[in-house]
Amino acid sequence: MTSPEFDFWYALNNTEVVLPPSGRLETFGNTVVNYYLLAEQMDDTNEIRIREGRVEAYRPQIITPSNLEQASLEGFGSEAGQYMDWLKQHLEDLVILKYGFMVKKEESREFTVHDTLPVVVDRVRTEVKQKNDPLSAVLVGVESPWEVCLMKLMVDIMQKSVMANVADMQKKNLLPMDPAQSERLKRLEIEDDFKKAARDASLTKPLGQKLLKYGMFNEYEDRYFALIRSR
Numbered sequence: 001m002t003s004p005e006f007d008f009w010y011a012l013n014n015t016e017v018v019l020p021p022s023g024r025l026e027t028f029g030n031t032v033v034n035y036y037l038l039a040e041q042m043d044d045t046n047e048i049r050i051r052e053g054r055v056e057a058y059r060p061q062i063i064t065p066s067n068l069e070q071a072s073l074e075g076f077g078s079e080a081g082q083y084m085d086w087l088k089q090h091l092e093d094l095v096i097l098k099y100g101f102m103v104k105k106e107e108s109r110e111f112t113v114h115d116t117l118p119v120v121v122d123r124v125r126t127e128v129k130q131k132n133d134p135l136s137a138v139l140v141g142v143e144s145p146w147e148v149c150l151m152k153l154m155v156d157i158m159q160k161s162v163m164a165n166v167a168d169m170q171k172k173n174l175l176p177m178d179p180a181q182s183e184r185l186k187r188l189e190i191e192d193d194f195k196k197a198a199r200d201a202s203l204t205k206p207l208g209q210k211l212l213k214y215g216m217f218n219e220y221e222d223r224y225f226a227l228i229r230s231r
Contacts, residue, residue, distance in 0.1 A: 008082050011148035015141045017156060019125045023134030024161035027168035031057045033157065034136040035150060036124055039143040040117050048120045049143060053108040055154055060165055082148075163189045186214050194227065201231055 025031045033055045041047040113120055117140070125138050137157075141149030163185055193210060197203040208224060211217040217224070 007145050008148060011142050011145050012152055015139060015149040015152045017137060017139045017153055018121055019128055019136070019138035020160075021135045021137050021157060024164055025057050025060070025157060027060060027165045029059055032135065033057065033154070034133060035153060036128055036136070036138045037146060037149055038117070038120060038124060038138070038140050039146055039149075040140075041112075041143060046114055046116055048113050048115065048117060049110060050113060050120070050124065051110040051146065055150060057154060057158070060169075159188065160192055186216070190214070190216065190220065194223070197227060198230075204228060204231075 021033060035051075035053055035055060037051040039049045039051075041049060121138070121140060128136050128138050137153055139149060139153055166185060190207075190211065193203065193207045197207045204227060207227075208217070211220050211224065
Protein backbone atom coordinates (compact mmCIF):
# COMPACT_ATOMS: atom_id res chain seq x y z
CA MET A 1 0.00 0.00 0.00
CA THR A 2 3.03 2.26 0.12
CA SER A 3 4.05 1.61 -3.49
CA PRO A 4 4.08 4.49 -6.03
CA GLU A 5 1.40 2.69 -8.04
CA PHE A 6 -0.91 2.64 -5.03
CA ASP A 7 -0.30 6.33 -4.37
CA PHE A 8 -1.00 7.15 -8.00
CA TRP A 9 -4.31 5.33 -8.24
CA TYR A 10 -5.29 6.31 -4.71
CA ALA A 11 -4.93 9.99 -5.65
CA LEU A 12 -6.87 9.60 -8.90
CA ASN A 13 -9.72 7.68 -7.31
CA ASN A 14 -10.04 10.15 -4.46
CA THR A 15 -10.05 13.38 -6.46
CA GLU A 16 -13.34 15.18 -7.01
CA VAL A 17 -13.76 18.49 -8.81
CA VAL A 18 -16.56 20.11 -6.80
CA LEU A 19 -16.49 23.37 -8.76
CA PRO A 20 -15.14 23.02 -12.31
CA PRO A 21 -14.10 26.07 -14.34
CA SER A 22 -16.83 27.47 -16.55
CA GLY A 23 -14.26 28.68 -19.07
CA ARG A 24 -12.04 26.69 -21.41
CA LEU A 25 -8.42 26.67 -22.42
CA GLU A 26 -7.26 29.17 -25.01
CA THR A 27 -6.40 27.76 -28.42
CA PHE A 28 -3.81 30.28 -29.49
CA GLY A 29 -2.43 31.45 -26.17
CA ASN A 30 -1.58 30.39 -22.64
CA THR A 31 -4.27 29.85 -20.00
CA VAL A 32 -3.95 30.23 -16.24
CA VAL A 33 -6.24 28.11 -14.06
CA ASN A 34 -6.61 29.09 -10.39
CA TYR A 35 -7.05 26.08 -8.16
CA TYR A 36 -8.23 25.54 -4.60
CA LEU A 37 -7.32 22.04 -3.44
CA LEU A 38 -8.76 20.71 -0.19
CA ALA A 39 -7.33 17.63 1.48
CA GLU A 40 -8.44 16.05 4.73
CA GLN A 41 -5.53 15.11 6.98
CA MET A 42 -5.27 11.39 7.65
CA ASP A 43 -4.56 11.73 11.35
CA ASP A 44 -7.30 14.29 12.05
CA THR A 45 -10.63 14.19 10.20
CA ASN A 46 -11.42 17.75 11.26
CA GLU A 47 -8.18 19.20 9.94
CA ILE A 48 -8.30 20.35 6.31
CA ARG A 49 -5.26 21.48 4.31
CA ILE A 50 -6.11 24.09 1.67
CA ARG A 51 -3.73 24.81 -1.20
CA GLU A 52 -4.29 27.79 -3.45
CA GLY A 53 -2.26 28.35 -6.57
CA ARG A 54 -2.14 28.53 -10.35
CA VAL A 55 -1.58 26.08 -13.15
CA GLU A 56 -0.51 27.50 -16.49
CA ALA A 57 -1.47 25.52 -19.56
CA TYR A 58 0.53 26.55 -22.59
CA ARG A 59 -0.88 27.05 -26.05
CA PRO A 60 -1.85 23.64 -27.51
CA GLN A 61 0.75 22.36 -29.95
CA ILE A 62 -0.13 20.11 -32.86
CA ILE A 63 1.90 16.93 -32.54
CA THR A 64 1.57 13.37 -33.77
CA PRO A 65 1.49 10.21 -31.66
CA SER A 66 5.03 9.40 -32.81
CA ASN A 67 6.49 12.51 -31.16
CA LEU A 68 4.26 12.62 -28.09
CA GLU A 69 7.40 12.71 -25.97
CA GLN A 70 7.51 16.46 -26.70
CA ALA A 71 4.64 16.89 -24.28
CA SER A 72 6.21 17.64 -20.91
CA LEU A 73 5.59 18.89 -17.39
CA GLU A 74 7.32 21.69 -15.55
CA GLY A 75 7.32 22.05 -11.79
CA PHE A 76 5.51 18.79 -11.08
CA GLY A 77 6.85 15.90 -9.04
CA SER A 78 7.51 12.29 -10.00
CA GLU A 79 3.95 11.12 -9.21
CA ALA A 80 2.50 13.55 -11.75
CA GLY A 81 5.10 12.31 -14.20
CA GLN A 82 3.76 8.80 -13.73
CA TYR A 83 0.31 10.09 -14.62
CA MET A 84 1.70 11.62 -17.83
CA ASP A 85 3.35 8.28 -18.68
CA TRP A 86 0.03 6.51 -18.18
CA LEU A 87 -1.73 9.01 -20.45
CA LYS A 88 0.87 8.49 -23.17
CA GLN A 89 0.27 4.75 -23.03
CA HIS A 90 -3.48 5.34 -23.46
CA LEU A 91 -3.25 7.89 -26.25
CA GLU A 92 -6.41 6.70 -27.98
CA ASP A 93 -8.42 7.53 -24.84
CA LEU A 94 -7.24 11.14 -24.74
CA VAL A 95 -7.71 13.10 -27.94
CA ILE A 96 -6.14 16.24 -26.48
CA LEU A 97 -2.73 14.56 -26.42
CA LYS A 98 -2.75 14.38 -30.17
CA TYR A 99 -1.70 17.98 -30.13
CA GLY A 100 0.03 17.89 -26.78
CA PHE A 101 0.19 20.10 -23.74
CA MET A 102 2.57 21.48 -21.18
CA VAL A 103 1.64 22.75 -17.76
CA LYS A 104 3.51 24.71 -15.17
CA LYS A 105 2.56 24.71 -11.52
CA GLU A 106 2.95 27.91 -9.55
CA GLU A 107 2.32 27.36 -5.87
CA SER A 108 0.86 30.31 -4.02
CA ARG A 109 0.03 29.42 -0.45
CA GLU A 110 -1.29 26.70 1.80
CA PHE A 111 -2.90 26.72 5.21
CA THR A 112 -4.87 24.50 7.55
CA VAL A 113 -8.37 25.00 8.93
CA HIS A 114 -10.15 23.02 11.63
CA ASP A 115 -13.67 21.97 10.65
CA THR A 116 -15.46 19.13 8.91
CA LEU A 117 -14.70 18.59 5.23
CA PRO A 118 -18.28 19.24 3.96
CA VAL A 119 -18.40 22.58 5.81
CA VAL A 120 -15.03 23.70 4.44
CA VAL A 121 -15.91 22.58 0.91
CA ASP A 122 -19.17 24.53 1.00
CA ARG A 123 -17.44 27.65 2.33
CA VAL A 124 -14.60 27.61 -0.19
CA ARG A 125 -16.92 26.84 -3.10
CA THR A 126 -19.18 29.77 -2.16
CA GLU A 127 -16.22 32.14 -1.86
CA VAL A 128 -14.79 31.10 -5.23
CA LYS A 129 -18.17 31.40 -6.95
CA GLN A 130 -18.46 34.98 -5.73
CA LYS A 131 -15.21 35.85 -7.52
CA ASN A 132 -16.87 35.08 -10.88
CA ASP A 133 -13.60 33.79 -12.30
CA PRO A 134 -14.35 31.41 -15.21
CA LEU A 135 -10.96 29.75 -14.80
CA SER A 136 -11.13 28.93 -11.09
CA ALA A 137 -11.65 25.40 -9.81
CA VAL A 138 -12.28 23.85 -6.41
CA LEU A 139 -11.34 20.22 -5.89
CA VAL A 140 -11.15 17.76 -3.05
CA GLY A 141 -8.16 15.47 -3.16
CA VAL A 142 -5.53 13.79 -1.05
CA GLU A 143 -2.61 15.11 0.95
CA SER A 144 -0.11 12.93 -0.86
CA PRO A 145 0.50 12.82 -3.76
CA TRP A 146 -1.61 15.97 -4.15
CA GLU A 147 0.05 16.95 -7.44
CA VAL A 148 -1.70 14.04 -9.14
CA CYS A 149 -5.00 15.66 -8.13
CA LEU A 150 -3.97 18.78 -10.04
CA MET A 151 -2.99 16.71 -13.06
CA LYS A 152 -6.43 15.09 -13.09
CA LEU A 153 -8.03 18.54 -12.94
CA MET A 154 -6.01 19.77 -15.90
CA VAL A 155 -6.76 16.68 -17.98
CA ASP A 156 -10.48 17.12 -17.26
CA ILE A 157 -10.31 20.76 -18.40
CA MET A 158 -8.38 19.82 -21.54
CA GLN A 159 -10.89 17.15 -22.47
CA LYS A 160 -13.70 19.70 -22.12
CA SER A 161 -11.78 22.24 -24.21
CA VAL A 162 -10.69 19.94 -27.01
CA MET A 163 -13.73 20.41 -29.28
CA ALA A 164 -13.50 24.20 -29.24
CA ASN A 165 -9.71 24.11 -29.61
CA VAL A 166 -9.92 21.78 -32.59
CA ALA A 167 -12.66 23.90 -34.20
CA ASP A 168 -10.51 27.01 -33.81
CA MET A 169 -7.57 25.26 -35.43
CA GLN A 170 -9.67 23.89 -38.27
CA LYS A 171 -11.01 27.36 -39.06
CA LYS A 172 -7.41 28.41 -39.69
CA ASN A 173 -6.65 25.18 -41.59
CA LEU A 174 -4.15 24.16 -38.94
CA LEU A 175 -5.60 20.78 -38.09
CA PRO A 176 -6.94 18.68 -40.97
CA MET A 177 -9.05 15.84 -39.61
CA ASP A 178 -10.22 12.58 -41.08
CA PRO A 179 -13.84 11.39 -40.60
CA ALA A 180 -12.90 8.91 -37.85
CA GLN A 181 -11.25 11.63 -35.76
CA SER A 182 -14.19 13.97 -36.31
CA GLU A 183 -16.63 11.27 -35.19
CA ARG A 184 -14.58 10.58 -32.06
CA LEU A 185 -14.50 14.26 -31.10
CA LYS A 186 -18.27 14.57 -31.57
CA ARG A 187 -18.82 11.65 -29.21
CA LEU A 188 -16.55 13.23 -26.61
CA GLU A 189 -18.58 16.41 -26.89
CA ILE A 190 -21.87 14.52 -26.52
CA GLU A 191 -20.60 12.70 -23.41
CA ASP A 192 -19.61 16.02 -21.84
CA ASP A 193 -23.00 17.51 -22.71
CA PHE A 194 -24.80 14.58 -21.05
CA LYS A 195 -22.82 15.21 -17.86
CA LYS A 196 -23.69 18.91 -17.92
CA ALA A 197 -27.37 18.24 -18.63
CA ALA A 198 -27.50 15.85 -15.68
CA ARG A 199 -26.53 18.78 -13.44
CA ASP A 200 -28.49 21.53 -15.24
CA ALA A 201 -31.95 20.74 -16.65
CA SER A 202 -31.87 23.81 -18.91
CA LEU A 203 -29.17 22.10 -21.00
CA THR A 204 -31.32 19.07 -21.83
CA LYS A 205 -33.09 20.61 -24.83
CA PRO A 206 -29.84 21.95 -26.40
CA LEU A 207 -28.41 18.44 -26.01
CA GLY A 208 -31.32 16.98 -27.95
CA GLN A 209 -30.87 19.59 -30.67
CA LYS A 210 -27.19 18.74 -30.95
CA LEU A 211 -27.97 15.03 -31.21
CA LEU A 212 -30.31 15.80 -34.11
CA LYS A 213 -27.72 18.05 -35.74
CA TYR A 214 -25.05 15.35 -35.55
CA GLY A 215 -27.46 12.65 -36.74
CA MET A 216 -26.97 10.70 -33.51
CA PHE A 217 -30.38 11.04 -31.89
CA ASN A 218 -31.50 7.47 -32.65
CA GLU A 219 -28.32 6.11 -31.14
CA TYR A 220 -28.67 8.10 -27.90
CA GLU A 221 -32.49 8.19 -27.81
CA ASP A 222 -32.99 5.84 -24.84
CA ARG A 223 -30.33 7.60 -22.79
CA TYR A 224 -31.74 11.02 -23.66
CA PHE A 225 -35.29 10.17 -22.61
CA ALA A 226 -33.99 8.45 -19.48
CA LEU A 227 -32.35 11.75 -18.61
CA ILE A 228 -35.67 13.54 -19.07
CA ARG A 229 -37.55 10.99 -16.95
CA SER A 230 -35.00 11.40 -14.17
CA ARG A 231 -36.25 14.93 -13.66
